[in-house]
Amino acid sequence: MLRLVLRTVVVGYLVLLVAWPVSLVVTHTFDGGFSALSKAFADPEVTHALQLTAIVALSSVAINLVFGVTISILLVRYEFPGKRLLSALLDVPLSVSPVVVGLALLLVYNPRSGWLGPALADAGVQIIFSTPGMVLATTFVALPLVIREVVPVLEEIGDDQEWAARSLGASSFQTLRRITLPGVKWALVYGVVLALARSLGEYGAVKVVSGNVVGSTQTATLLVDQRYQNFDQPTAYALSFLLAVASVVCIVIVSVLRPKQEA
Template sequence: MANITHRSRPLAYTLRFVVVAYLFFLVVWPVSVVVQRAFDPTDGKPGGIGPLWERLSDPAAVYAFNLTLTVSFWAVVINTLFGVGISLLLVRHRFPGRRALSVLVDLPMSVSPVVVGLAIVLTYSTSLGLFGDVLQVVGLRIINSTPGLVMATAFVSLPLVIREVIPVLEEVGEDAETAARSLGASGWQTFWRITVPTIRWAVVYGVVLSAARAIGEFGAIRIVSRGAEFNGETATLLIQNEYSSFNEASAYAAALVLVALAVLALIVVTVLRPQESHQ
């Protein structure tokens, strides 16, 4: 046994080195370059916090980040409400088409976001869509508007809450909920006092992942939105537009903010994961 353990050590060290090197060259190095470029001097101007803040204070950048946060907020709210409901439906009930619904939930993870955006345009645009003209009659416009951005973002981040809540519901079972109902608790009382405390950390974890995914979405909203300055330009579209216009300093500054938000999401997930494991 000792010889086997001794022989496996070089292999383990080799695998660790390969994994660390892979992550370094694929993730750490590119991200660090973006961070460095965000603080570099450009156009004869000195680098540092001051010029970076000046680029982020530009009205177009402020508009883009405000729109991104607005769209992400509503997409996360929608996915949280429907995610918990769909999770309870899939775990606590048996019905025809249950497996098909479970497959549909994972569809956004396998379909390209660009295809998602195109599907939304073909369905809800006023010129091509099946429902665009009907919605326009009641004064609701989907394409090239905030509702369309919310719809596209909610679609691509749909499974994240569901796939965090379902394993927890399956693990805890129905014993506590059945006992509560047998003691006279109503459905809502059982949900709020038994189910919600059980899944709360899974929901929070899924919400953080959904928010990170929503903030960084590009493909679907690029199709649904005009993506012009002060007209449907989110933070990711701002980066593309600025970089394409050779205004690389502003693109790096906006990218730095998105990187910071992603790192913040990872920190939150890391902090919450131990708490979840002790529930």
């Protein structure tokens, strides 16, 4: 009886918190059939926002993948002063509001009054109110996701096989490619999926650093807010549906492929 009650509470909680609100977005998207999606895809502002979102999200995921693996190996395989502080700092993006992150980046990279912005502007490099700033903000908020998936797996598998490979003459790169990365492949996959989903849905930090210029620095999430505020609800629902589908598809693909790879 207790198990049944707990199961009912958990299912009800998930339905009220996740399934019901998402289902309402889907329902409103298809109120008039496929007209909302057709209208959205025919809108150049929507297509530009989707393309920019994909560029920013994929760039952020690629950066976090490279540095996530590097930082994970550093934290697990090496001892150095400040290790605990570094590990604690990695959780800052999860605890700080994205708006604060965007404001901090603005203070550093503002081309007029930032610490580094004027020097970069003189060199012809613009960070704020352009794609690089949006990638930087998105990378920051999704930074811990790959690391927190990889670190426990690295700790679990240990370093015996890596030392054995090195004793047989393998270089550091060969050991990484043939021993370390295959051992954490599924942790990497899940970390990348989480980072991608987080990057696709980022709003606060991107809004601060992008300037939200229509047709230039406006991502899909920013366009959803603008269209909804401007009473263009069908387009807002359609874009929200597309963003949700992209994230769900990534998770479903991973869930389907994992048993086949491990079998």
